Amino acid sequence: MRLRMGLRMLAAVAALCAGGQIASAQVKVAVINLQRAVLESAEIKKASAELQAKFKPRADQIDQLQKEIAGISQQLQSGAGKLSPQAEGDLNAQGQRKQRDLQRYQEDLQGDVDRERNEILSKSTQKMSEVVKKIAEEKGFDMVVDVTTTVYFKPAMEITAEAIAAYDKAYPAK
Numbered sequence: 001m002r003l004r005m006g007l008r009m010l011a012a013v014a015a016l017c018a019g020g021q022i023a024s025a026q027v028k029v030a031v032i033n034l035q036r037a038v039l040e041s042a043e044i045k046k047a048s049a050e051l052q053a054k055f056k057p058r059a060d061q062i063d064q065l066q067k068e069i070a071g072i073s074q075q076l077q078s079g080a081g082k083l084s085p086q087a088e089g090d091l092n093a094q095g096q097r098k099q100r101d102l103q104r105y106q107e108d109l110q111g112d113v114d115r116e117r118n119e120i121l122s123k124s125t126q127k128m129s130e131v132v133k134k135i136a137e138e139k140g141f142d143m144v145v146d147v148t149t150t151v152y153f154k155p156a157m158e159i160t161a162e163a164i165a166a167y168d169k170a171y172p173a174k
Helices: 002-023 034-039 042-078 085-139 160-170
Strands: 029-032 143-146
Touching: 029 085, 029 160, 034 085, 034 160, 042 085, 042 160, 085 143, 085 160
Parallel strands: 029 143
Antiparallel strands: none
């Protein structure tokens, strides 16, 4: 019984010593600001400009509708007491209609922009992850952590700028 207990104790000590050697091995870690890396890539900057150009006519339409609503509101204020009840009712109805249209246009535009932007960002984030993995393998990093979950790191450990440059080289903006 004592022999068995002694052997268990010896095995536990041996396991702890072996584990200590493994734990003390050097781990190479790098840090990246993945969000910044994606957003500062040439591809995303170009896609952002294209997105703005694509949706500019609809944004202009919304601006025009806002001006029309402001004009109706101004007419109602300046004509208070001077307009016939029929004219005032017509202006109010027209303003309400335009207000509903404005809200619908804004919601539609925001939904379309969000959908496209998320699709673009998702694809770019996936490609950036592949670039970061390649950098990690080339440089022998055991782990790459996102800066958003890191409390402290030495600036020399950050590879964000390197990842942006590698991404722009791998996926040039056309």
